[in-house]
Amino acid sequence: MAEAHDFVAFPASTRRARVLAVDDDPDNLKVLSTYLSLEGYEVATAGDGLSAIARIEAGDIDLAILDVHMPGADGLEVCRRLRKQPRFERLPIIFLTADRADELKETIGLEAGGDEYLHKPIARRVLALRVRNLLRLANADREQRLMAQVAHAEKLAGIGQVAAGVAHEINNPLSFILSNLSSLRLYFQDVSEVLAAWHRSPAEGLAKEAELKLESTLADVGPLIDETAQGGERVRRIVQELKTFSRTDDESLEPVDLADVVRSTLLLTERELSSRAKVVKALEPAPIHAAQRQKLHQVVLNLVVNAMQAVEARPLTGAGRHSIALSTRTEGPNAVLAVSDTGAGIPEALQRQIFEPFFTTKPVGVGTGLGLAVCSMVVHRLGGTIAVASTVGEGSTFTLSIPREAEAS
Ligand SMILES: Nc1ncnc2c1ncn2[C@@H]1O[C@H](COP(=O)(O)OP(=O)(O)OP(=O)(O)O)[C@@H](O)[C@H]1O
Ligand SMILES: [Mg+2]
Incomplete structure (x- = not known):
């Protein structure tokens, strides 16, 4: 029916x-x-x-x-x-x-x-x-x-091919959010019972506390709430990233200079970055005729976050300091952006897979595996390319090249 x-x-x-x-x-x-x-x-x-x-x-x-x-x-x-x-x-x-x-x-x-x-x-x-x-x-x-x-x-x-993966990715955190909530509900019942017993008499209160092992229950509550919040945050991030995949949002096209995009991304992130690495900037004008600024902003942010996580993954011994370098320039008909880090590097065998949606080597709660997939989609829609050069234990460089006269398709 x-x-x-x-x-x-x-x-x-x-x-x-x-x-x-x-x-x-x-x-x-x-x-x-x-x-x-x-x-x-x-x-x-x-x-x-x-x-x-x-x-x-x-x-x-x-x-x-x-x-x-x-x-x-x-x-x-x-x-x-x-x-x-x-x-x-x-x-x-x-x-x-x-x-x-x-x-x-x-x-x-x-x-x-x-x-x-x-x-x-x-x-x-x-x-x-x-x-x-x-x-x-x-x-x-x-x-x-x-x-x-x-x-x-x-x-x-x-949203296309990512839909099935998304369902899976969202389902995981959701199922532990739900299961944590039902534990929290039970804990809350225990607490209410103990409170009622205390209202009857201190002796009953103490007895109830012992019977229900209130102390260990309470110790469990904080981590449960934290984990639940992390799960919610993860779902929120996935949904946010997915917005970039949807063609229905109609942010208008405008002239965008990649150097400006890098500057505004650094405005938000440089403090965080410089606590982990020396931030090196070489920003020459790299104008694109018509693009969606917000999406390019997200591309740079994803690359910068990856670089930051990569340097964290390879702690340096001694007094050495990591560096993260951002550069923009024009090269013939293209506007070029490169983000380099001296972090963990990427094994050659993985260098293609990292651009696939949901491919991640990061622990649950850290990576969703959408960052580079989003970058690659945005760049390809502008008729551009994204490439990686990387050596394990030395670092990685991601280079974007976008035709300056491009119009997002
Ligand atoms: N700068 C880098 N250095 C080393 N490995 C990297 C770097 N950038 C990406 N990677 C590898 O590529 C994988 C995919 O990256 P991507 O940005 O798509 O997802 P993620 O960082 O794992 O998660 P998300 O960006 O969604 O939080 C990462 O898990 C990591 O293994
Ligand atoms: Mg990432």
């Missing part, structure tokens, strides 16, 4: 709308059918509530007109049963009754899920207009949902 999130079935635009008329009086049914046919609708009929439901469930009915009083399942009952099924939540339904106007009955009909509550005898023109208006609304609604689904599908395509 169709679920609420299923793709919307779009009625073939070429076919005429099909209206189901339901009445236990054959004469009424005939009049109604004639009216509707004259208005150009396809008409289906049913003589009682249950066959009306069966006919609607068979599909292809665009609107139903229900007599209220019928033996067996009456119109209200039919309407309620249909509304319980997600695929008929939005089916336009008109009640048509021989009763005299009665506010209470009308309210009940509309509460049962009817869209209109009309009285017999009804002028053909009025009925036709009500039917037309409801069908028009239903079509607009269907179209809107279809557009939303298309937009959604495009967004997913933008």
Whole structure:
């Protein structure tokens, strides 16, 4: 059965709308059918509530007109049963009754899920207009949902191949967040019990504390909270990085100088960097005609963070000091940026893999493995290249080269 999130079935635009008329009086049914046919609708009929439901469930009915009083399942009952099924939540339904106007009955009909509550005898023109208006609304609604689904599908395509990996990456921290929360809930219960015992008497309080081993429980709480927070932070980072993968954000293109991007990245990071390494800058103008500044900012940040982590991974003995160098320049038609470090280096066998999404050699909680994948995607969209040169135990250099006249594709 169709679920609420299923793709919307779009009625073939070429076919005429099909209206189901339901009445236990054959004469009424005939009049109604004639009216509707004259208005150009396809008409289906049913003589009682249950066959009306069966006919609607068979599909292809665009609107139903229900007599209220019928033996067996009456119109209200039919309407309620249909509304319980997600695929008929939005089916336009008109009640048509021989009763005299009665506010209470009308309210009940509309509460049962009817869209209109009309009285017999009804002028053909009025009925036709009500039917037309409801069908028009239903079509607009269907179209809107279809557009939303298309937009959604495009967004997913933008995230593309990383989606499956993302689910996995997010699932890990989420599962320990959830399991930590349930431990914390139990701990909280213990604490409440002990507190209640203390309120009764100090002796009971102490006894309860011992019984529930409160001391070890409390010692566990801090690390549990820290771990949970780290998990949340990790999910947040993954989501943040993923935004770069999505093509739907529409940051505008502007002229960007890589030297400026480096300067602004260092504004945020230089303090941190210089506590671990000597920061060497050689920033010549390296302008690009049209790019997304924010994305380039993220590229430089990812490279700088990697460099920082690489130098941390290879502590120097003695008085030696690591260095992290950033340089920008133009080279022929290209703007070039290089980030070098004297850190751990990368084994040759891994030098291709490091650009793949989720490839990381860092412990859980440190790396997500998205940094270089993001860099490479941003650079490739600008028609540029990213390369690495590295020797284990000596350091690495990442070099980006982007055509200056590039426009992001
Ligand atoms: N400057 C570097 N020196 C040594 N190894 C590096 C360097 N930059 C990247 N790497 C290696 O490449 C791997 C992938 O890097 P990437 O930036 O894509 O992910 P990460 O740093 O592990 O995690 P994230 O950037 O998502 O926090 C790293 O785990 C590391 O092994
Ligand atoms: Mg990284």
